[in-house]
Amino acid sequence: MNGIINCLKPPGMTSHDAVDFLRKQLGIKKIGHGGTLDPGAAGVLPLFVGKATKAVEFFEETTxxxxxxxxxxxxxxxxxxxxxxxxxxxxxxxxxxxxxxxxxxxxxxxxxxxxxxxxxxxxxxxxxxxxxxxxxxxxxxxxxxxxxxxxxxxxxxxxxxxxxxxxxxxxxxxxxxxxxxxxxxxLSCLVRTRLGPFQIFRSFTLEDIRTCVSQGEVQKIIIPIDEALAPLMPSTRIWLKDQKLFFRGALFPAKKISMEQNAKYARIYDQDNRFLGVGEILTREDNIYLKVIKSFQ
CATH class of the missing domain: 3.30.2350.10 (Pseudouridine synthase)
Structure with a gap:
């Protein structure tokens, strides 16, 4: 199970308490959170599950x-x-x-x-x-x-x-x-309504999460890693012969990349549209290259 749950943290609990709650519900230890909320505050607290914990850093600079x-x-x-x-x-x-x-x-x-x-x-x-x-x-x-x-x-x-x-x-x-x-x-009351692409009207309460887990419907509330990253970076595709280079962190040409202005990173997929990871966009003599910085395989 790998992905992000947009949790609506209630007041009165720490961000780490929310992580502990999800660990107990899912029986998974590898869970982290983005953007700490004070105990007295409520609102959007994205919880990163499994391999998604490697994606936390890409959301740290979001508004x-x-x-x-x-x-x-x-x-x-x-x-x-x-x-x-x-x-x-x-x-x-x-x-x-x-x-x-x-x-x-x-x-x-x-x-x-x-x-x-x-x-x-x-x-x-x-x-x-x-x-x-x-x-x-x-x-x-x-x-x-x-x-x-x-x-x-x-x-x-x-x-x-x-x-x-x-x-x-x-x-x-x-x-x-x-x-x-x-x-x-x-400050007498605080609610975080958005963190990057995660918005409060698409968040889930602890009770929502508990219900989905008990009914075996966690996939209804968990956001795939690449889907969560989509608003933050463009995407590109590599062919099978390039994958070994990708996982070794080598530079390789980024062909037909859908570039966005000032984009620093790109989501990388293989020819079967399988999400592989995130690469840093580099320019060398007017050519665009990618270097893997996070693999999600």
Whole structure:
């Protein structure tokens, strides 16, 4: 069994808990996840089964979309509603001021990772230090906010939709927006609605997964590896005589490849349309070549 299940993670469990759940359901140990979600967050969490675990890296740079609620006037030590309240302030803002501040955060911005995060510092995860009451200096990171849309404002709560790059902390975004508004804020609810090609309206709850497994219908919910990769890269085909070179990682001409602008990788099939793996697209003297970087055989 090899493929990806678009899981709808509920709040209250870690991403690793979701992996453990699927391992127990399928009786398969080789399962991983893409794009960690905080325990308090819900939403899209792709689970990679079997050989599909080798494909996780191709989804790491894809954009993510969230619907988030931030509560103005209250800051916490974790940046969300699971932490201890640090300060409360009066909220004296209107829709126009919120819209003006949101516009400032669209584009490339600098974020300082929160202490309660999995970022490593001298071999330790920051949240491990934070739990011991230790705060260390963190270097700012550049992330990109592609869009930031106000959905609803009902004081003190602001509901918004954000599309962003990998590494963006929505908790930190809420804190920074609250700071810019002068009243402070924290993240009070978060749902990831999309991670790359995986969308929430095509996701499956834990109960959906349990039911399909019990009825022997897992194939209804598992996405083939190459199908999941299709929105991210073009495809090409090689003939049988080239397959040994392919599996040895040699360069070989990429003929009749359906190229997309700025494509770095391609899905590779044999003459029987069997998916073989992913190759890196290389250009040498105006000729296009492929070098296998992941075999799925």
């Amino acid at each position: 993510k979309e969230y619907v988030a609620e931030m509560t103005l006037g209250t800051t916490t030590d974790t940046g969300d509603n699971l932490g201890h309240v640090l300060e409360t302030k009066e909220v004296d803002v209107d829709v126009s001021s919120i819209l003006e501040v949101l516009r400032r955060f669209v584009g490339k911005i600098e974020q300082i990772p929160p202490m309660y995060s999995a970022v490593h510092y001298k071999g330790r995860k920051l949240y491990e230090l934070a739990r011991r009451g230790i705060t260390v200096e963190r270097q700012p990171r550049t992330v990109e906010i592609f869009s930031l849309e106000l959905i609803k404002f009902e004081k003190p709560r602001v509901l918004f939709r954000v599309s962003c790059s990998r590494g963006t902390y929505i908790r930190t975004l809420c804190e920074d927006i609250g700071r810019a508004l002068g009243c402070g804020a924290h």
